[in-house]
Every structure is written in structure tokens, then in C-alpha cells.
Amino acid sequence: MRLEIGNFHIQDVDFGETTVFENGLLTINKDEALRVVYEDDRITDADIVIARPNDPIRITPVKDAVEPRCKVSGGELYPGLTNNLVPAGTGRTHVLKGGCVLAVGKHWGGFQDGLVDMSGPGSYQTMFSYLLNICLVADTNEDDENHEQQKKNTALRLAAIRLSEYLGECIRDMEPDGLEVYDLPSPNELEDRVKELPRVVYVLQLQSQMIENGYNSLVYGWDARNMLPTLMHPNELLDGAVVSGSFMPSSSKISTYQHVNNETVKRLMREHGVTINFLGVIVSNLNVALEEKQRSAMRIKQIASSLGAEGAIVCEEGYGNPDTDFILAISEFEDAGIKTVGITNEATGRDGRSQPLVDLSIKANALISTGNVSQILKLDPMEVVVGELESLTRDGNSGGWDGSIKADGSIEMENNGIFCADANTGNHFKTVVEY
Template structure:
């Protein structure tokens, strides 16, 4: 399978009365975009589009989803089973607007899985998103049954982000690209002797799929990952929109759809493919609740890896807590099968950093990459502008903030300053590989 992504670099985004791209400036017809989105989903009651630039004294909260705007040159939809009918993903040509993103924001209500982005100041250091021009889609919906629920599907606003990414991406249809990324995934059984002489490496992805109720989990080709069992997939499928983010999981631990579209660890494996390793693909697994489900998935991952002839594996999870059991068990069963593993995840070591980092550990896990401690406290001054609703931090059970603490008060203070755990940075641990954090050995 061959996937080509032509990159168009965006220097600025402005709102106007016609769509266009010239001189590095992306112009979006604001009213036409809003009319299109509201016509696609009756549950959306109001929408606004606001642009936030890197360095702006702006705080965005509650952030629901982030997507990269793209277009397929063959006319196929960006997200099969979501923005249009089911079609294959993983090959063909795309164009992508780089340097910007579609950011879905709750106009009033937040959720456990929603988070914060600061575009400037000290807070900008905590996420990759502050480096991008955020095309913020701020909306209200009639999903009243979710208003006072900690866990929200945020269905209308999440899918609106995917539709807007496709709408904006179509502006690139006749725009000349500046450079092209090409990813070729050759059939595993039809590779040269030279390739086969290199170590076989696979990456095991564990997207979020814990919720038994539908509408919260990640989707593959529009299908809820709770119904999924471990499967071999081409890495080009992941980069081409077959997998999209859900609403469940502490905010900093999530993979935004943007990260799935650009999965940095997958791209690094492609960069080394045929040089230092033979990249034999993605084993797409899941995260479960019951122990027998966890064990079943681990066994299936092991057997796929053995049948692919995997020599080394990377295992990475979306989330922490209960998913740690899936993450650890998968690594241990691969190690027992003679396949050395590197694990990538964040950790929850408490505000003092002294607690056990994962819910469960095993001495066979000898190579772990940490993308940060979700429990570390962060205190920041007010920003001049808030896009969304700061009160959501206090009211709606967001994963790293609270309405009252006898020592710390509330997370979103009356003067606009905030105190929260790193949990609350939207996809802030960037487990897919964008991590902005480093480790200090003391």
C-alpha cells in the first residue's frame, strides 16, 4: 500500500466571505462553514468559529477534539464510516494543511475527557497544540441528557470537527503542495531478502475501547472499538483516517484524531524501515475491563506477532489506570514469547511523583518510555481571552480539575487564573509521540 501526503504550509488563517488559499493564508468562509455543519446535524443549536494563534494570550477550554484538515484527491472521504460511506483507507493521495488544526470546543459544558490548551505564556509549553493555528469550532448542542453527566459522548461536536476538517481540507484541492510525504508498506510476505534480514519490528496500538455503552470509544471505519478484537492493519490505514478519537479517558492521556493522522512513532518506524529494521506493521489491539477480556486480547496480540515473525515490538496505550493492566499484560506475554518490548505511556505517580507509576507492574518490563506524570500540579495566571467556558473546569468533572478543594480552592478561579493537574492538558502527554516533556534524572 502506498500513501502520499502532499503538505501545504499555512502561515495564517483568516475568516472571510469566500474559501481560498493564497500566499500561505488560508481563508475560510465562516458563515458557509457554519451553515454546512448545522445542516449536517440537527443536534447542534449554535456554532461559532474563532481563530487562536501561537503566542496569543488565550486559553481554550473545554477542548473536545482536534483534527487536521485534509482532502483526498480521488474524492474519497477523509474518515470512512464517519464523514461519509465506508471506503478503503491506507492508499492513494492526500493533501494536508500543515501548521493548523480544527479544534472542537464546548461553548458551555465540558466532560471528563475534555481539556485545556494555552496558546501563550508558560502554559503553551505543556502541549503541542500551542504551536499550531487553532481553528476553534465553539458550539452548543441539544444533548441535554449529557449536560450534567461527567462522561459525555460529545457526539455532535466531535463529528462536527471531522466534518469541518473535511470542509476546510477541500480548499486544498487545486492548491500546489510544497512537499510530499510518501509511505510505502510492502506486502509482508513479498519483501526482498535484504529487508527480511533486518529485525522485524511491529507496533501494538491500544486505542480506547473500555466503555460498554456505545458512543464514547474510538472508532475504526466508524465501528466502535469496544466490538473490536486485535487485528493486523497497515500503518498507512492509521495515517489515512481509519481510526478516530473518542470522548472517554482522562484528557492528557487521549490520542486526538490529529495524532492518529500523524502518529509520530509510526512515521519514525517508516523512516527506519529498510535501513535498521523491517517494519512489519501495526497490531491494532484494544483496552478492556474484565480480566478474561484482557487476557484474550493479549493472547491474540501474541499470536499475531509470532505469526508475523516479530523480533521486537513497541506497545503503547491510550490512557492509564484500568488500561495499564492491558498494557502491562501485553508486554509481558510478548516478552514470554521471546519478543523484547519497549512500552510507551504516561504515568500516574501522584502530585509528589512518589507513587507507583502504573496500576500494575512486572519485572519483565525493562524498557519503558514515560511521557509524563498526569498528577503533577500546574498553576497559571489568567489569560486575556478565554475561548469556551472556564467554569467547565469547576462544574463538569474534567479529569484534572475540580470545583472545590479545602486547600487549593477551585480550579478555575474568579480572577481567571487556574490550578489543575497535568491530567487536564488536552492530549498533553502526546503518547503517540509528540510529547513535549523530558525526564530529569536526580
């Protein structure tokens, strides 16, 4: 499968009479863009706000991030969700690189919603502080969710995807600044020298713990809770086959933006034929019942063993209950003779003294930590708040508590509530140090 990603690098964003990309400037016709948002009658009030790196802006509650894209040939964007159900991962996709659509609640947040600071110490915590953010700030008529800690946020999350597709259309017929090509051949097409390299798989454990549909990550538009672990060509992931769900503490979330830009997968693709034989991506789920966890771990091992894998990387979305799925998968791999590295964040408590994972095994002897969800952050006030700051404490954000917001607008909170802070897909500059 061959996928071409044509990148158009954004230098700035502004509003104007026409939605157009020219000389590095993305100009947005706000009225036209909002008409796309209001196509869903559940959206009752919406605005678009631009937030640039180093602006004195705090954004919360953030629900998802989506990269502006346009499918030029060979399929559909987000198949099975906003477009026809067809295979992803082939043809050409054009991308407005450096830009991002953030879905932001105008008022209501929840356990799974996060905060982004565009400047100051808080900006170091998440990659989204370094992008040109096109903030869709909206309210919906989903009143039954307003006072629920767990929210599906369906209308707003889908509106952000539609808006990102609308913006991407302006570069459909243009020539990109640069082209990334991802072309992982099938096993029977491999050169002999590649067949001799260490055979490696990547396992992506998607958040899918909620029994009711609408909260969980989606694979080709289908709730990940309903699936067994599945082998996927890496191009499918990079081309929109997986969409972020709503459930998961914010720092641990893998956004839709990060799925299509999964840096670990991109690096594995670059290393294919050089240092490794990359066999593909096993997309799995994170479950609640022990039998479900065991079933998924068993299937992951069976798929990898059938491919002849010798090494594996397991990426967990989240922490807590999912740690059992994570450790079970690693243990199954190690028992099968597949050397495994795990990537996850940890919850060591505010004093750093708690057990980092709920479940542990001596077989999990190569783990990469992407951060401590309980780390306390003290953030100065910002001149502008996009969304509603009160949602941090009022609506159960997993990083806030009563008293987090000070009288001067400064904040004391856990890393838990910073949007996608721990970047388990590798899309951040955090450094891992072994002590």
C-alpha cells in the same frame, strides 16, 4: 500500499468572502463553514474563533482535534464514519499543515475534556498550543449529557470532522508545497537485505472501556470495544481509519489529529529497510473485564508471533485500569521472546511517590514515560477564554477541582486536564530522562 501526503503549510488564518488557501494564508468564509456545522440539527449554537500561537487565549473544554484534509484519490477520509466504508491508506491526501480544528464546548465540559493555553507556561504542556487553531465553539441539544461527567460529545466531534473536511476541499486541485510518501511493501515483496533486519511491530491500544456505544475510539467507524486485535497497514492509520473517542482523561487522550500524524509510526516507516523490518500496526483495545484483557493480549501475541516479530513497541492510551492491558501485552510478548518497549504516561501522585502504573511486571523492563498526570500546574489568567472556564471545575474535568479557578482567573490544576498533554504517539517535544 502507497500513500502520498501532500502538505500545504499554513502561515496564518483569517476570515473572508471565500474559503481559499493562497500564499500561506487560509481564508475562511465563516457563514459557509457554519452551514456545514449546522448540517447536524443537534448543533443549536456555533461560532468559529481563530487562536494563534502566542495569543493570550485559553481554550476549554476541548473535546477533539482534527487536521484539515482532503482525499484527492484512492479512497475516502474517515471511511465508515463521515464517508463511505472503503479501505484507507492509498492514493493521495492533501493536508493543511499547521492548522487544526478544535472541537470546543461553548458551555459544557466533562471528565474527558481538556484545556489549551496559546501562550504562557501552560502552552509548553501540549502540541496544540503551537498550531493555528480553528476553534469550533458550539452547544448542542444533547441536554441529557450536560450534567453527566462522561459525555459522548457526538454531535460536536462529528461537526469538527465535517468542518475539517470542508476546509480541506480548498486545496483539492492545488499542487502541494511538499510530498510525503509512505510505501511499505508486503512481506513477499521485501528485498533479501530487509528480511535480515530486526522485525518490529507497533501495538496501538485504543481506549474502549465504555460498554455503551458512542464513547469509544472508532476503527473504520466501528466501536473499538467490539473488535479483537487486528493487523493494520500503517498507511491506514495515517489516512484516517482510526478516530478518537470521547472517553479518557484529557492528558492521556490520543486525538484524531494525532492518529493521522502518529510520529512513532512515521519514524518506524522511515527506519524500515534501514535499521528495522517494520511489519505493521496491531490495533487493539482496552477492556474492563480481566478475561477480555487476557483475550486481547493473547491475540496481540499470536498476530505478532505469526509475523515473526522480534521486537515490539506498545502504546497505551490512558492509565489506571488500562495499565493491566498494557502490562499483559508486554508480558505476553516477552514470554514469546519478543523484546518490547512500552510507551505510556504515569500517575505517581502530586508528590511523585505513588506507584506509577496500577499493574507492574518485572518483564516490563523498558518503559518510556510521557508525563505524570498528577503534576500540579499553576497558570496565570488569560485575557480571552474561548469556551467556558467554569467547566474546568463545574463539570468534572479530570484535572480540576473546586477551587482550581482563582478570583483573578488564574488556575491551579493537574496535568490530567491539559488537552493531549502526554502525547503517547510521540507528537510533542517532551524529553525523557533516565535517573
